Amino acid sequence: MNKDEIIEILNNPNDKAIYSKANQIRKKYVGDKVHLRALIEFSNICKCNCHYCGLRCQNNEIERYKMSPEEIINQAKYAKNLGYKTIVLQSGENDNYSSDELIKIIKNIKSLDVALTLSIGEKSFDEYKEFKKAGADRYLLRIETTDKNLYKILHPKASFENRLRCLEDLKKLDYEVGSGSLIGLANQTIESIADDILFFIENDFDMIGIGPFIPHQNTPLKNAPMGDFYLALCAMAIVRINMKDINIPATTAMETIKKQGRLIALQAGANVIMPNLTPNKYQKKYEIYPNKANKNDRKEIEQNLLSINRLIANDFGNRKNK
Numbered sequence: 001m002n003k004d005e006i007i008e009i010l011n012n013p014n015d016k017a018i019y020s021k022a023n024q025i026r027k028k029y030v031g032d033k034v035h036l037r038a039l040i041e042f043s044n045i046c047k048c049n050c051h052y053c054g055l056r057c058q059n060n061e062i063e064r065y066k067m068s069p070e071e072i073i074n075q076a077k078y079a080k081n082l083g084y085k086t087i088v089l090q091s092g093e094n095d096n097y098s099s100d101e102l103i104k105i106i107k108n109i110k111s112l113d114v115a116l117t118l119s120i121g122e123k124s125f126d127e128y129k130e131f132k133k134a135g136a137d138r139y140l141l142r143i144e145t146t147d148k149n150l151y152k153i154l155h156p157k158a159s160f161e162n163r164l165r166c167l168e169d170l171k172k173l174d175y176e177v178g179s180g181s182l183i184g185l186a187n188q189t190i191e192s193i194a195d196d197i198l199f200f201i202e203n204d205f206d207m208i209g210i211g212p213f214i215p216h217q218n219t220p221l222k223n224a225p226m227g228d229f230y231l232a233l234c235a236m237a238i239v240r241i242n243m244k245d246i247n248i249p250a251t252t253a254m255e256t257i258k259k260q261g262r263l264i265a266l267q268a269g270a271n272v273i274m275p276n277l278t279p280n281k282y283q284k285k286y287e288i289y290p291n292k293a294n295k296n297d298r299k300e301i302e303q304n305l306l307s308i309n310r311l312i313a314n315d316f317g318n319r320k321n322k
C-alpha cells in the first residue's frame with residue numbers, strides 16, 4: 001500500500017472489512033497456531049525519562065527492583081516447564097547488569113532449549129554482538145514513533161538517530177528483529193502513523209508490536225487522552241496486510257483498554273501472545289502503564305483460543321521465511 005491508501009484506511013478504523021482481510025492473510029501465511037512468549041520483566045530500573053512511561057527515572061513513586069541472575073534463570077526454567085518455547089527478557093534501560101552477567105543469563109537460558117528474545121533497550125554494537133554470540137535469537141526495540149519532532153519531545157534523554165542505529169546493528173547481527181510503535185500519543189497525526197507503518201515495511205522487521213498509549217499518573221502525560229483501541233487495531237491490521245509472514249503480537253496494552261482486546265486482535269492479524277511470567281512480587285512494580293492486563297494463565301489462554309478456533313503452537317515460532 002502507498003501512504004495515501006494507508007491514511008485512508010486509518011481514517012476509517014471502524015470499517016470491519018480491513019480486519020477480516022488481515023485475518024485471512026494471517027491464516028494463509030502464518031496459520032492458526034498462536035505462539036506464546038513468556039515475558040520476564042527482570043528489572044524496572046531505568047535511566048531514560050520517556051514522557052509516557054511509568055518506569056521513567058523521574059518517577060520516584062515506584063519501588064525499583066532488580067532480579068538476580070539466579071532468579072531470572074529459575075524463572076525461565078519455570079516458564080520452560082510450563083511449556084513455553086520462547087523466553088522474553090525485558091527491563092528498563094540500565095547498566096546494573098554487567099555484560100558478563102547478561103551473557104551468563106543468556107547462556108543458561110539457552111541451555112534450556114528455548115528461543116530467547118531480549119528487550120533491554122539501546123546498547124552498543126559490541127554488546128549486541130556479544131549477546132548474539134552467547135545465544136540470544138531475537139531482539140525487541142520499538143521505534144515508538146518515526147515522527148522526529150515528537151520523538152525528541154517524548155524522549156528527553158535519548159536520540160532518534162541512536163534508536164535507528166540500534167535497529168540497524170541488530171539487523172546486521174542477524175537477530176530476528178522486532179519493532180513497533182505507540183498509537184494515540186498527544187500530537188501524533190494519522191500521517192505520522194502511516195509513516196511508522198511505511199518504516200516497518202521498508203525495514204522488513206520480523207515482528208511488529210503495536211499498542212495504544214495508556215496514560216500513567218506519575219508521568220508528564222498523565223492528563224493526555226488514552227490511545228484509541230480501534231486505531232491501534234487498524235494500524236496492526238494494515239501491518240499484517242503488508243507484511244504477510246511476520247509475527248504480530250496481540251499486545252497487552254490492547255487487552256488492558258478493551259475487554260477481550262487480545263482475542264479481537266488475534267482475529268485482525270495477530271498471531272502471538274506474550275503472557276506475563278514475571279514473578280508475582282515484582283509484577284505490580286513493572287508499571288509502564290496502569291492496570292496492565294494480567295490474564296496470563298496458560299490453561300485459560302488455551303480455552304480462550306479454542307473459542308476462536310485457534311491452538312497454542314508448539315514450535316519456536318521463528319519468522320517463517322528465516
Ligand code: SAH
Nearest residue numbers: 052053091092093121142212213214288289
Ligand atoms: N526499555 C526497553 C523496554 C521498554 S517497555 C526498551 O526501551 O525497548 C516496552 C514498551 O512499552 C515500550 O517500547 C513502549 O512502547 C511501551 N510503553 C511504555 N509506556 C507505555 C504507555 N504509557 N502506554 C502504552 N505502552 C507503553
